[in-house]
Amino acid sequence: MSNPDLVIVGSGLFGLTIADRAAREHGARVTIIESRDHIGGNAYSEVDDRTGIEVHKYGAHLFHTSNERVWKYVNDFTSFTDYVHKVYTTHQGVVYPMPINLGTINQFFSAAYSPSEARELIAEQAGEFAGKDPENLNDKGISLIGRPLYEAFIKHYTGKQWQTDPKDLPASIISRLPVRYTYDNRYFNDTYEGLPTKGYTAWLENMADHPNIEVKLSTDYFDESQELNKKNLRGNVPVVYTGPVDRYFDYELGDLKWRTIDLETEHLDVGDFQGTSVMNYADESVPFTRIIEPRHFHPERDYATDRTLIQREFSRFAERDDEPYYPINSSADRETLLQYREKAAAEPSTLFGGRLGTYQYLDMHMAIGAALSMADNKLPDLLRS
Ligand code: FAD
Numbered sequence: 001m002s003n004p005d006l007v008i009v010g011s012g013l014f015g016l017t018i019a020d021r022a023a024r025e026h027g028a029r030v031t032i033i034e035s036r037d038h039i040g041g042n043a044y045s046e047v048d049d050r051t052g053i054e055v056h057k058y059g060a061h062l063f064h065t066s067n068e069r070v071w072k073y074v075n076d077f078t079s080f081t082d083y084v085h086k087v088y089t090t091h092q093g094v095v096y097p098m099p100i101n102l103g104t105i106n107q108f109f110s111a112a113y114s115p116s117e118a119r120e121l122i123a124e125q126a127g128e129f130a131g132k133d134p135e136n137l138n139d140k141g142i143s144l145i146g147r148p149l150y151e152a153f154i155k156h157y158t159g160k161q162w163q164t165d166p167k168d169l170p171a172s173i174i175s176r177l178p179v180r181y182t183y184d185n186r187y188f189n190d191t192y193e194g195l196p197t198k199g200y201t202a203w204l205e206n207m208a209d210h211p212n213i214e215v216k217l218s219t220d221y222f223d224e225s226q227e228l229n230k231k232n233l234r235g236n237v238p239v240v241y242t243g244p245v246d247r248y249f250d251y252e253l254g255d256l257k258w259r260t261i262d263l264e265t266e267h268l269d270v271g272d273f274q275g276t277s278v279m280n281y282a283d284e285s286v287p288f289t290r291i292i293e294p295r296h297f298h299p300e301r302d303y304a305t306d307r308t309l310i311q312r313e314f315s316r317f318a319e320r321d322d323e324p325y326y327p328i329n330s331s332a333d334r335e336t337l338l339q340y341r342e343k344a345a346a347e348p349s350t351l352f353g354g355r356l357g358t359y360q361y362l363d364m365h366m367a368i369g370a371a372l373s374m375a376d377n378k379l380p381d382l383l384r385s
Pocket residue numbers: 009010011012013014015033034035036040041042043058059060061062063064219220221222242243244261324325326353354355356362363364365367
């Protein structure tokens with residue numbers, strides 16, 4: 001077999017966007033290698049056998065963007081439904097709308113505050129730490145929205161996400177806690193939002209559907225028993241690598257730390273379990289952070305009405321063998337990352353991208369946007385190298 005013009009490690013949205021540009025714009029012959037047995041990275045979804053419901057295998061994925069170029073680009077591969085994301089939270093047996101808005105505030109205080117009255121109240125409650133620099137996440141939360149709302153809706157939820165008391169977390173984890181002084185509880189503020197009409201996997205497969213793009217599944221870049229491995233390719237074939245940057249260098253400068261989630265799936269003999277797609281659980285007494293009910297992502301579909309499935313989501317620190325989901329980004333991590341970045345920049349004919357390759361949380365539209373920039377600015381040179 002002759003070598004392809006470009007090897008891409010990872011078939012997530014970053015890798016697929018590079019593959020598309022290389023093949024469709026530059027006419028390059030591209031091989032994507034993917035260690036999992038399916039395409040698409042974490043955006044992958046599959047149809048549940050027992051219910052026929054589309055399930056986001058690695059956790060709920062909502063597409064949203066205000067980037068015109070990205071919106072136009074993704075619409076080349078899929079259309080989107082008019083789904084608008086909303087989130088609710090259960091606190092001490094009562095359901096409230098999120099993010100915190102005038103509806104949440106009035107329900108919580110059993111009141112009928114106007115926008116300016118609510119603003120005044122929250123400003124007064126947030127004044128508890130006035131003039132002091134918050135030393136930890138707990139004080140920061142109180143200084144942003146006041147103790148009552150913080151303790152009800154943020155403190156324990158955040159504590160569960162981090163498996164750490166917010167008093168022991170750095171204030172820098174949150175820079176702001178949005179409070180809306182209207183009844184608008186749309187979760188995202190972006191211009192465009194929706195879910196891929198025929199599902200995520202159809203979208204991701206369309207991106208790779210080109211005679212110049214070959215996808216090799218269940219193929220690991222570091223496995224020397226397969227031909228397209230790091231040792232063979234390094235310096236010989238242009239590579240775009242979207243796996244973990246620390247893994248690439250054999251963790252020689254240490255591991256970058258991540259959080260992961262565990263999803264516990266349950267099938268139920270009811271048509272509708274919770275009436276909405278995402279219900280957070282704000283209290284410490286409930287061990288999971290939220291319950292996803294995927295049928296509600298597609299109200300336009302003809303799903304069976306006598307059964308559903310739910311996913312309880314638990315958050316924890318990732319070990320090396322877990323799926324890395326959210327970068328912890330401590331100051332130690334950031335220092336390690338800078339060192340890995342230097343090594344990555346010096347790596348012959350390999351570009352690093354995507355959320356794992358750059359150790360960054362990237363929403364889908366950000367991963368696609370970053371890949372389009374790489375395709376504009378670096379891909380032509382890489383393909384000539
Ligand atoms: P990935 O999708 O992670 O793809 C990387 C691929 O590389 C993987 O398939 C992996 O198997 C493969 N790989 C790694 N190492 C190797 C190797 N050695 N050899 C071969 N292949 C390898 N974004 C949104 O916009 N909205 C959301 O609601 C949203 N929710 C999310 C929820 C969760 C739980 C998570 C984790 C992410 C969420 N995202 C969401 C972000 C979205 O998943 C990312 O934007 C997207 O995954 C980025 O794509 P990527 O290609 O950089 O990485």
